[in-house]
Amino acid sequence: MAEVDRRVLYWVMFIALAIPFINPLGLPVPITEMTKAVYDKVESLGPKNIALFSIAGGVSAWPEIAPSMVAVMRHLVKREVKIVVWGFFTDQDITVDMITSNVPELSTKYKYGEDWVYMGYLAGGETAVAALASDVHSVFKADKYGTPTEKLPLIQRVKSAKDVDLVLTVDTGSYITYYIRHWNVGKGTPVAEIGIAMQADQVVFYPANLVGLLIGVRGGAEYEKMIGRLGGGTITMDAINISHLLFIIVIALANIGYVMTRRKK
Amino acid sequence: MTKATYSVAADFLAENLEEILLITTGRGFSFVVLVLSFIFFYIAIQLAKKGKAPKIRRMVAMDAIDEAVGRATEEGKPVHYSPGYAYMTLSSEQGPQTLASIGILSYVAGLCARFDVPIIYNTCIADSLPLVEETLRTAYRNEGKPEAFDPKCIRYQPGQSEYVSAVLGTFQRERPAVNMMIGGLYYEAVVIGEAANVIGATQIGGSANIHQMPFIIATCDYAMIGEEIFAGSAYVTKDPLVTSGIASGDWMKMLLIAITVLGAMLELSGVNVISQLLKW
Amino acid sequence: MSSILRRREIILFLTGIVGGLMIFEYFFAVKEAAAVSSTIQKWAIIISTFALGLGIITAFRVHLSHVKKRTKGQWFFSAWLMGFFVLLTVIGLWNTKFVVYDWTFKNVYVALSTTLYAITGFYIFSAAYRAFRVRNIEAAILIVSGALILLRNAPIGEAIWKGFPILGEWVLMKGQVGGMRTLTFVAAVGLVAFGIRTLLGMERGYYGGGE
């Protein structure tokens, strides 16, 4: 029992993950405080407010963060909040395409340039985030499609961090800490995070500086439930349930085996 | 000076400190800590020069290297060494970990040269290649076997996942007896670690990237946690100048522990001097 | 001239100056320093980009030798690697929108990056199986803490027992904070000590001790 061929474990996992896609379980997803805090903050915004949607995660992390991105974007559009999008990953254009195709309101209800705007890619990590906090216009001269900022009424209103009512940072790395340091501590802008699960461990260092946090695909599933439109996150939650249960079972079995072999000795 | 003028002067200082000292607001105390780190280091070196070099407690993982290479010698199998993803460049904040890793590599390569054990070095950090090649070449020369060095033992892969796939392939094809992964590790830690367990390799791992520590501990026989990797090359070379760096780090820890204790007590009694100082 | 430039002190001095400038710019609000530091960082990106060529030389050195020696089970793959590389590079430099390049980028490069990223899912499973055994008190704490987080993250935890998510939430929000803070903290202390040695030219480990 103590030593099983690993491949047995791998096959079990592979098959177990497939089952819920074919035959969904649909266990309810309870809402956690961190997710509710983000929801409440977005709910408090309206057509007068501007939200920043910052993308610092790649296409390869989609299974974890795409559900949250789409759900939050749908909520922003429902509240008619103005949205500024920019990002720090070279493949982010594919991500923006994915969001716009899932949130068609961005091209129907929203007017590009006035209601939402995509500023494109930016290199430079923390330095860039800090520069944007104090002067957006010196960093971006034009949007992604080459339209100069003078012709984009929305970005004309966003001169610095002070003009933004909520930062939503999609993040698979350290960008949340950059935004906290330069946008929240420096300028007082509320910051919320759409992150991968492991970030939870580090983000809770800053309870006072953070509105809330969507923890990985679980956060996405919760948010989908709150806005009343289930999607990819909820479907993946079944796979998460099954796989986590497997983890618990396997750890229990391993320990029973371990204790038994020790007894024999 | 009356109390009023004193407080006016204090307010003026507080408001204009950035202009007067030019120190960016919020980073003042960090700068003090950095300067203190330099001073501690200087004092530790002076002590070392007087023969009072501090002793470091044993580092099990570093002691295990000799034994691991010995095992590879007996089995006639290679040693696999890799430094992790580390943002693929020396010029990022992960750079120092790669340098520390190459420092340990020089010791490992020396052992491999001495016992004629082949070494395989897999990396995706292009700008570290000159240092790696030089380190390996020097290690072989110092053992008097410069002709035994084969630059083909250095394998470059153009990215993180590419590097993972190449290491997976290498493990099954060349079956190293030892796997060492030390440096700025990311998700590769658990993959490489488990794949090395499949072939039964002895593993020594280390990283200062907190997010990978659970996996290094879970998969490796010997783990270097956090700053241990920075102490590694000093530990094996027994260079007193470098061990003093570790001592000065210890003093810094003790100082900041003291500040924490003092600060917590003052905060609890309603005095926020320390937190103001830290925010300066 | 070359004998002076060859001196290790000069080279180490360059490291110290560049590193010192980066530090100065961070702590002091001097506009000129900020400008210089941003230029230096751009330069570093350019230099590192050039290093890719060294990587390709290194890779080809290995694969050419396989092809020359007709290494069994390997030379064919080495030849394929080099051939496909040359083809794709020529196409990509000519036009990245060309169908062959674009198709390979999406369906080979992005797809396999995601695939390898996800391969961890298998290995983390066997790692948990191996590592999560109650050998001593430390291991017991590790297991309990990990299991509570699992039962917090998956809704099934709450379905089993209402208390799991509450305990898991406590571990995540409060319990783990102190230890995690320490790991963050000591890694930085070690790094700063190492960095100081590097900038002062005392850390020679990575120079291999050679000339």
Next chain:
Amino acid sequence: MPYPTDPLILSGVWASVILTLMVYSYVLYKETPVFRFAEHTYISASLAISVVVAYQTLSSNAFLPISQGDMTYLIPIVLGLLLYTLPFREVRWVSRYPLAFIVGVGTGIAIRGSVHAQMVNQVLAAITLPKAPQPIDWFNFLFSLVAFLTSTSYFIFTREHTGVLKIPTQLGRYMIMLALGSYFGNTILFRMSMLSGRVEEILKVFGIIPWR
């Protein structure tokens, strides 16, 4: 969305799924020429893409400013070219100049960021009192504080962990394990959603579940 019919997309999704299965054959079966093919194809494509991206980076970051008359960008180009002295024994030392430069940048960035964020800010956070505290908040505050202090004592290298340090270092080890367990658990969530993403893709392409 319906199942794709465009031959380009169709060939693409099948190719990506077949390559994925080739890679997973290593995990689920063993290292075979099938895996080797996927591995070498991937590395080959990635090398080529790296060259193209490097060329684009150099064009926009170096060649463009030079063409606009900013000759300072010749310096990094020359430094970058100096790396290529590496294969030549007599002039190999020249390659240390560009290296010294990037090592300086990396070390500088690493030091400055970590002193502030990882040292001073952590101490500050450790002593920040809870706002509007309930009794449980005081307990949590003290718990984190003690955890921080004891686990830091475990990382003292120049003292043996005996005598006064014995109990704190032991307690510190427990606190570190608590943190690492939590990290392990959260990483499992992330990895499982990544892997289930691939499984879903495979099922979709094989037509077992509807395309969406």
